[in-house]
Amino acid sequence: MNIQLPRSRVGSHWRAFASVAVGLCLLVLGGPARADWYQYTFNSSAFNIQSFADRSPGQNEFNVPGQLxxxxxxxxxxxxxxxxxxxxxxxxxxxxxxPANLASLTWPLEPTGCQIxxxxxxxxxxxxxxSLDANGLPTTWDLYLRQDFRTTGFSETxxxxxxxxxGSLYREAPSYYSNSGSYSTPAGELGGVWTVALVPEPQSYALMLAGLLVVGGVARRTRGRAGQVS
Structure with a gap:
């Protein structure tokens, strides 16, 4: 009996040490060094969007603030x-x-072709x-996305x-109702800020969570044993 007790304690210490080591490895593997991609984001200052709707009882024109x-x-x-x-x-x-309310386009553009x-x-x-600035953020860029949809009796651009x-914005659906939202800004008038962020892959989040759970479990067991001994 006196021989088994020290051995069990040594075994528990080794198991705890191994569990902590595994947990730390999972935390390291799940760190931001394993980022899946870099996300570059631009948010413009507010600008004026001119819109009109040519439908009964007549043409309605209005201006609203917008952001790109x-x-x-x-x-x-x-x-x-x-x-x-x-x-x-x-x-x-x-x-x-x-028509410019929460509208977006994404590349690669889908769907493409005809889906009859x-x-x-x-x-x-x-x-x-x-070109880029000293922080690696865009200073000159040229971005453009367009999608045309056609079906019997309806079209949209x-x-x-x-x-x-x-920049510029244009949207029109003339076969159902004629409306468009547009803005056009000359050089230097549309301000905005570029930022970049590191986006970890989903597997990294899973590894980090597993590592935290392992380390947390060991800590709880250690506190429980300490309470029993005292």
Missing amino acids: HIEFYSWTPLTGPVTEENIIGFKMSVWGGG PAGCYETASRFSIG FEIASSQAG
């Missing part, structure tokens, strides 16, 4: 000019009123980052463009 939001994703931090071949994807969204009887889609895109020299 851009996201694009890359496997590695930007170090120089990039095109669509160097990124995972990008998205352009506009917040505002009328749903209709046919035609898409176009352009992505170019020309939607496009967004942005660059450091200005």
